[in-house]
Amino acid sequence: MNLTHPFLDEDGDKLREECGVFGAVNATDAAAATALGLHALQHRGQEAAGITSFDGTEFYTRRGLGHVAENFSSQEAIAELPGMMAAGHVRYSTTGGAGLRNVQPLYADLASGGFAVAHNGNISNAGMLRDDLVRRGSIFQSTSDTEVIIHLVATSRYPTIMDRLIDALRLLEGAYALIVMTPEGMIACRDPLGIRPLQMGRIGDATVFASETVAFDVVGAQFVRQVEPGEVIKVDFDGNVDSLHPFGDHAPRPCIFEHVYFSRPDSVFDGRNIYEARKAIGAELAREKPVEADLVIPVPDSGVPAAIGYAQESGIPFELGIIRSHYVGRTFIQPSDGARHAGVKRKHNANRALVEGKRIVLIDDSIVRGTTSMQIVEMMRDAGATEVHFRVASPPTAHSCFYGVDTPERSKLLAARMDVEPMREFIRADSLAFVSIDGLYRAVGEKPRNSGCPQFCDACFTGDYPTSLTDMTR
Numbered sequence: 001m002n003l004t005h006p007f008l009d010e011d012g013d014k015l016r017e018e019c020g021v022f023g024a025v026n027a028t029d030a031a032a033a034t035a036l037g038l039h040a041l042q043h044r045g046q047e048a049a050g051i052t053s054f055d056g057t058e059f060y061t062r063r064g065l066g067h068v069a070e071n072f073s074s075q076e077a078i079a080e081l082p083g084m085m086a087a088g089h090v091r092y093s094t095t096g097g098a099g100l101r102n103v104q105p106l107y108a109d110l111a112s113g114g115f116a117v118a119h120n121g122n123i124s125n126a127g128m129l130r131d132d133l134v135r136r137g138s139i140f141q142s143t144s145d146t147e148v149i150i151h152l153v154a155t156s157r158y159p160t161i162m163d164r165l166i167d168a169l170r171l172l173e174g175a176y177a178l179i180v181m182t183p184e185g186m187i188a189c190r191d192p193l194g195i196r197p198l199q200m201g202r203i204g205d206a207t208v209f210a211s212e213t214v215a216f217d218v219v220g221a222q223f224v225r226q227v228e229p230g231e232v233i234k235v236d237f238d239g240n241v242d243s244l245h246p247f248g249d250h251a252p253r254p255c256i257f258e259h260v261y262f263s264r265p266d267s268v269f270d271g272r273n274i275y276e277a278r279k280a281i282g283a284e285l286a287r288e289k290p291v292e293a294d295l296v297i298p299v300p301d302s303g304v305p306a307a308i309g310y311a312q313e314s315g316i317p318f319e320l321g322i323i324r325s326h327y328v329g330r331t332f333i334q335p336s337d338g339a340r341h342a343g344v345k346r347k348h349n350a351n352r353a354l355v356e357g358k359r360i361v362l363i364d365d366s367i368v369r370g371t372t373s374m375q376i377v378e379m380m381r382d383a384g385a386t387e388v389h390f391r392v393a394s395p396p397t398a399h400s401c402f403y404g405v406d407t408p409e410r411s412k413l414l415a416a417r418m419d420v421e422p423m424r425e426f427i428r429a430d431s432l433a434f435v436s437i438d439g440l441y442r443a444v445g446e447k448p449r450n451s452g453c454p455q456f457c458d459a460c461f462t463g464d465y466p467t468s469l470t471d472m473t474r
Contacts, residue, residue: 019104019404020044020211021118021198023087023179024219025186025235027206031081033219034088035072037210040218042068043264044120044211045090048103052116054181055083056237059114063103084237085186087179089118092406102144105181110154112161113183119146120211121196122404124174125470149178162187162234166246169232173467175255175403175457177227179209185236193253193466194229195403195457197269207235212267223268229254253466255403256456259444260394261302261365262405272445275305280443281393281435282309282363289433290314291361291389295354297321299364299376306393307363316361321354322376348376356384366394367423368407370414374427381428390429395437395461396420402469403457437461 020041024030031053038049049071050063060081064071068090071077089104105118123129126145129152134140138151152168153161161182169176175195180187188209190198201208203221210216213223227233230247255262258269265275282305296316298307301324311318325347360380367373373390380388396415400407410416414423424432437458438448446455451464459465 019089019091019120020215021087021089021120021177021179021209022211022215023085023118023181023186023188023209024203025085025207026237026239027084027086027203027208029078030084030086030206031072032078033203033206033208034086035068035078036219037208037215038068038072038088038090040215040264041090041211044262045092047092048100049088049090050103050105050118051081051086051088052105052107052118052181053081053083053086054114054116054183059107059116059181061105061107061116063100065100065103085181087116087118087181087186089120099143101142104144104146105179106142106144106146106150108150108154110150112164114181115150115153115161116181117146117149118179119149120177120198120404121175121191122402123148123172123176124402124467124472125172126174127471128474129171148172149176162232162244165189166232166244170247173470175467177211185234187232187234188227189232190227190229192230192247192250193457195253195255195466197254197258197263198227200224200227200233205239207239207241209233212263212269214264214267217266226270251453253454253457255405256440256444256458257394257401257405257460260440265305270444277444278305278365278393279309279312280445281440282306282311283313284309284439284443285363285391285393285433285435286310286313288436288439289391291391291431291433292359293361293387293389294358295319295321296361296363297355297380299362300324300348302365303363303393306365310361310363310391314361319351319354321351321360321380322348323351324348348379350379350383352383355380358385359387359389360385361389361391362429363391363393365392366397367392367414367427368397369412370423370426373429377427377429387430388428389431390424390427390433392432392434395434395440395458396423397460399460399463401460402465402472403459403467405460407460 022037024033049068052061105116107116123145156164156167158164177196177198201216201221229252232244234242259277263274296311298304398415
């Protein structure tokens with residue numbers, strides 16, 4: 001079990017968002033607001049956290065491994081980060097690996113002054129760009145793909161920092177939502193397809209940016225709008241906000257898994273409340289894949305909204321037949337190899353009084369490797385369930401993500417190796433079904449998937465990657 005991440009089983013049988021970003025400019029106690037915003041985004045990355053601030057003269061950085069509260073809960077920690085501008089980052093590592101040198105924001109002193117960047121996403125041609133930069137003399141201090149951006153800005157021949165950043169971004173493939181700090185102010189931008197999310201808000205005279213709107217709720221900010229795909233927004237210290245769209249017009253492809261799993265249920269993404277979207281996915285699943293049963297039971301916590309939707313649509317009662325422990329964390333003693341399958345029971349336990357003698361429908365957001373699903377089905381049978389039907393609130397995850405989501409290599413994805421019936425046999429359920437790709441699109445408020453120009457990035461389900469994957473083909 002990965003004890004750093006209590007939301008995961010020991011096999012890493014969940015997809016994980018790589019990171020979350022938050023920034024505040026022209027804010028009193030900008031670092032304190034940033035720490036609070038990062039706390040609301042903790043679900044997007046629990047490996048490490050960092051904040052960089054600017055007081056008009058100097059940049060200050062504090063970074064650490066672990067949760068936001070472990071690094072930024074004291075007055076002493078915040079006092080190390082003075083100024084009216086700050087940006088922060090929480091991360092998992094998908095590119096570059098773990099370690100303090102890869103914790104963001106990354107900072108460098110350029111010819112034009114200090115430059116700090118916090119990045120959510122994954123640059124799919126970073127390896128090629130890095131090799132070229134090293135051949136030309138660049139010296140890298142981290143193994144993160146994000147550092148490529150700093151070197152591209154540093155070597156650009158354009159005169160202004162904004163033009164140099166745009167020049168650098170034109171060379172990137174993949175997904176990015178960036179918050180950049182310079183001595184001139186804050187810059188926020190999304191890749192031309194808008195794969196990764198970025199939101200804009202206001203609190204008094206301050207402008208704030210965050211991966212999710214829930215961070216604005218926590219800091220007391222008002223949601224203004226999303227940063228548009230391909231948009232670059234600059235906010236200076238006089239409060240002027242300038243917006244550019246330097247990359248031309250592209251059909252957006254935001255990540256559809258934000259609706260399924262990544263975002264907090266109380267966030268809004270692409271104008272849709274995440275909780276309502278997940279209930280709608282569950283209702284769509286009930287219409288597409290009905291089954292006779294006595295109870296609808298979510299796999300907590302991520303399966304709860306979809307299970308409510310499934311229960312409401314099907315008329316089958318919703319019950320909490322699985323109780324989750326929220327206290328499986330760093331101090332838990334790793335058991336012997338012979339007790340590895342107790343991993344699920346450390347985190348989930350069957351509510352036997354409800355389950356015994358019942359036909360149940362289990363609802364989960366996804367199946368990745370399948371090991372956790374198999375153990376939960378077994379746990380339900382051990383608790384006396386007479387039938388266990390498994391329903392999944394996303395299509396089969398058959399392809400890896402290269403845009404900032406920590407997925408196993410494709411050979412380890414159950415849906416890449418098996419059709420649905422063999423998957424059912426593997427997890428030992430009485431039946432197994434997934435929501436269709438068109439059903440998922442309908443549930444999040446779209447027309448059925450346009451195969452010629454999909455409305456979302458859904459490559460993890462379809463294998464239809466919206467950008468080139470240069471580093472994968474080298």
